[in-house]
Amino acid sequence: MSIIKIERKVLEKNDELASQNRGDLKNKNIFCVNILSSPGSGKTSIIERTIEHLKDDVKIAVIEGDVQTDIDAKRVEKYKVPVIQIVTNGGCHLDAKLVRDAMANLNFSDINFLVIENVGNLVCPAGYDLGEDCKVVILSTTEGDDKPLKYPKMFMNSEVLIINKTDLLPYVNSNIETLKTNALKINPNLTIFETSCSTGDGIDKWCNWLIDNVNK
């Protein structure tokens, strides 16, 4: 029996492609966010509100990731921004290769902000670097204030937390202060925004943060 030393990261292929994506985006001065959450937390709604708010200031393109259908791409298309739908056919996350292939179909000269909407899943997408500048995790108030503790990796790996559906707080058992405390226990460096896509509350603060980063 002999032992061969390998010392290779299992996801090295993904990481290589992610750093190529990151390099290409950086060369074109494009700020890129990877939006992550459970299904139904409001990723697409946040993207819609964000486009409404920013479309005069920022040139946006969107890559949509879903297990099936182009429902989200059709929603985003109505806002007259370039959108590409990735259908994973069962895959539980986007990877850097899927995003690279999608990026090949984008006209980079027309954009300075790329939004990637990941597959709705609070577990698997956390492990895959896509080449984004930052991961933004959305947690809606209806999901419960304990989720950061139960799904720590997603919150550990994200730079931004958006607490969405704040208009529903009076009707659910979630306590927003407990939710924030739990999230900060897992990642004390999280930047936190509170939004409601129904009332529009808090969208301006999130968008101001985005503009600052796009213009950096």
Add this chain to the structure above:
Amino acid sequence: MHELSVAQNIVEILNENIAHYECSSVKTVLLEIGEYSGIIPDSLKFCFDSIKSDTPFGNAELKIKNIPFRMQCNACKSETGNNFGMRICEKCGGHDTEIISGTEMKITDVEIDTL
């Protein structure tokens, strides 16, 4: 659920690294998997075993070393990490910590039968 695509990555890395050996002689693939890598070791083994018969490494078994989550406090320098991934120093309560281990996902060694 993404253990299957991770298992496929392992097969690719094996293909690249040990193609010049007799592949059927690969006995064990040693991995280090962190507590917060997002991988369930048993599930990864199950996925690898499910796909290995279609690869040149049909006799290989995964052997997984679990790496515990540890962090170091930048204030008091204590090393802790027993509280479900919470980034709060268990000694001084400080919030400024660095992760030392527990996010790994790598192949370290491959054992080959050299008869």
